[in-house]
Amino acid sequence: MDEFRLIERFFRRDSKSSEVVVGIGDDGAVVKSGINEQTVLVTDTLVAGVHFPERTAPQDLGYKLLAVNLSDLAAMGATPNWFLLNLVMPDADESWLQGFSTGLFSLAEEYSVALIGGDTARGPLCVSATVGGHVRSGTALRRNGAQVGDQLWISGTLGDAAIGLDLLGGVLGATGEDMDYLVGRLNRPKPRIELGLSLGAVATSGIDISDGLLADLGHILKESGALGAIVDVSCLPLSPQAIGACGESLAREKALTGGDDYEICFTANPAQRSQIEQLRHNCNVKLTCIGSIRTLAGIGLTGADNLDLTGIKPGYRHDWL
């Protein structure tokens, strides 16, 4: 049973609430608030030893907890406003708390997101944040709007964080500078808030890539009516540091399946191409067209002649049984 089946089976109930615009099943939920605005709500939990190595610096953990939540808001096209923090920790180590708080607020202040409440408890290290943002009514970017013929786009580069994790684990090696870059991509992902805010005008669907491109693209396809996609693997955006650390072939595999990218995957009508080119400059982010949406279900890969894709699994985090 994966996370999605678990949620379907035990936690999805038909809501009778007229307040709820979008419930379970997207990057965030949407509820009514006022006439012209809606509130978008996202939450993510990071568990020591599962989502981050136990020895992760508290500064990085504080930053990353908020970043992964802001990334979900970005994928909904929302402006972040406030957040709540749930902090479970084995003891109140002052230097750890100082570091965590510093990392957390460095990002909170960058986006003017106010910490408005939370809870602290003693227990095995585990941190959650819940972030609220807003969109103009009806403008939240959903997973379910992809159309056949849409182009498929990716922000930034993929696979860096997964390679960074392998570097920390000693599975791969790299020069000091490349290592800093790749581990930085793991620990300090940049939420694509500005991009998300601009996508409402051009994109038909969007999702943040947290579990790997194939897994998260799969959610867009499923929610958009069991569509399919063709992805040109030779177009996948890779950083020179990723290629330097593990070679192009493995880097492409990491780009397809590695977790923790926190880039945005979105679909748009080909007629929007010039607007999207413009967004690259306005939002100062690399945007790459890697394929298109088609009727035939499933994800087809092209440009992968030199890759060994046997044994590739689209996602790796959510297998429960």
Next chain:
Amino acid sequence: MDEFRLIERFFRRDSKSSEVVVGIGDDGAVVKSGINEQTVLVTDTLVAGVHFPERTAPQDLGYKLLAVNLSDLAAMGATPNWFLLNLVMPDADESWLQGFSTGLFSLAEEYSVALIGGDTARGPLCVSATVGGHVRSGTALRRNGAQVGDQLWISGTLGDAAIGLDLLGGVLGATGEDMDYLVGRLNRPKPRIELGLSLGAVATSGIDISDGLLADLGHILKESGALGAIVDVSCLPLSPQAIGACGESLAREKALTGGDDYEICFTANPAQRSQIEQLRHNCNVKLTCIGSIRTLAGIGLTGADNLDLTGIKPGYRHDWL
């Protein structure tokens, strides 16, 4: 360092956001939404072995997680609307999940609160919920409004849950029926939502009692400008089951300091007494006047001639160092 100093030191920052009406430091936060309404946000985490015994039935845990959050909303005088769930568990045991889900939704459906999203992760058992509700603008019940001369009121009975926990631990004994009642008060606290909704018109301040009366009353006094209170210990509302299980003297001590009551402590001008008597009937809840607010800081106890109060600690959960 207790939880409150920890929060003050590491997590309270002046918010520049004009959206935030009430930030850190009350039962819930309040943010703007629409013209006439405000959104109230609360969150609570329950950790296995800390907030509940490891062998707690999943039905009870699901119910209690939502109940303790709804209790915070009740203390803010808010109507609950939706919630998010963060579920960290060691594995996906289907029978556990079925029980947890059943308990959770039994209460969610009673109050028409919709589950709109969340997160699941593998790790040591730890559950959080974040609940959103609403109040008419400016009507949230705060901790900081108590006035000298106000009467001090308590809903329901106190100490039952703490005695229930001692029964489960074998520290105390009771008849089967009394044990069921007291353990039920521990595992299935009733959130005082209807009472909270009615208190806006009569109360000057309110808080839910989760850490023990003395500790939580202390928050009202501190937030209301370093006021004090006199509590008549002989007036503390006790259940016959509590007295039966441990005798009146220990029951009164548990009523002062035991955790997990989830009753509402509120203050009101004596002129409101008849309105409050009326609330007893309208909300079908016992309401007891146990003292009053005074200028002299600290909490004075009267009617405690036969009690040994040496060694009493006002709260027990939040000592970190």
